[in-house]
Amino acid sequence: MQKFLNALPLLAIAALIWFHFQRPNNDQPKLAKRPSQTESLRCQVVSNSIYDGDTFRVQCDGREQKIRLCGIDAPETKQPLGIESRDYLRSMIAKAFNKVIVIEMDRDKYGRTVAEVLLDKPDGEQSVQEEMLKAGFAYHYKQFSGNCHNRDVFDTAEDIGRSQKLGVWRLPGGGERPWDYRKQNKS
Template structure:
């Protein structure tokens, strides 16, 4: 008789219902759900802003302009090779080449201000239609691309970067492919 009860669909349904009710009514589950809702809600995500490129300083710093305003942008979550270091000029040139795939505009998602007054941000370029290697609706995530190309390193747990996981994965690809700084163990870290 017990075997029949334990194998019945009604018993299984009752067990699942009790389990779900227990999980959903748990204070810990409620706090996790609230935290997830706060993280993904529109008010928690920074707003993107379209700017025009004024100049490229190095592999992780650009100057942008809009409506008479100029702003220095430092890419969050990464540290690029400095201009005077080995591969430094190539890092700057590579960043410029990524920007040149677009129409001169970048989408900036500001995160915070650094101690030098620069806006720390994630930066994206929308490639021009027909750019080889990109679909028209795709954006180039400059922070991640600089790391993937081996011209910058991921800074773990830095700057509250929303796409930090993408940057971290980009570094793993660069290491696996021995790209840029990962190809020469004598290169001094940025």
């Protein structure tokens, strides 16, 4: 019994260390899950092809395609925080060595693949949409998230960004929504 009591502080320290390393880097819980029984492709993001916070090009199985992130809408590059949103997406993808998992949901009217995308990192998969929303660099685009497997997660992730006043949530009223901006600036 005495040996057990002597080892107790070491066990407590070991447990704390184990729990610490089980947490994601940003101290936020990962909410999104990879949909089961859904076809996915491991792809490489094409260098210098991240256009804004929700659109980029990938190469999958030798074929290049333009990806539009399902269920979110990021500020346009001419909007406040548009460049920051794009750069945040670039940095996330760079940390995953430009490797992503694309889960195709649909095609949009511009021929882009609408997909949920996961960063394919050595320490595990991470939802791009969830991270963009939690950081406040995108809005949940509810009108176009019906096919997204993790649409419910997107609400929670957006609430995290809003409650912490991150990104667009620092702007008065949460800033102008990109869909409203596009309507106002049609040429």
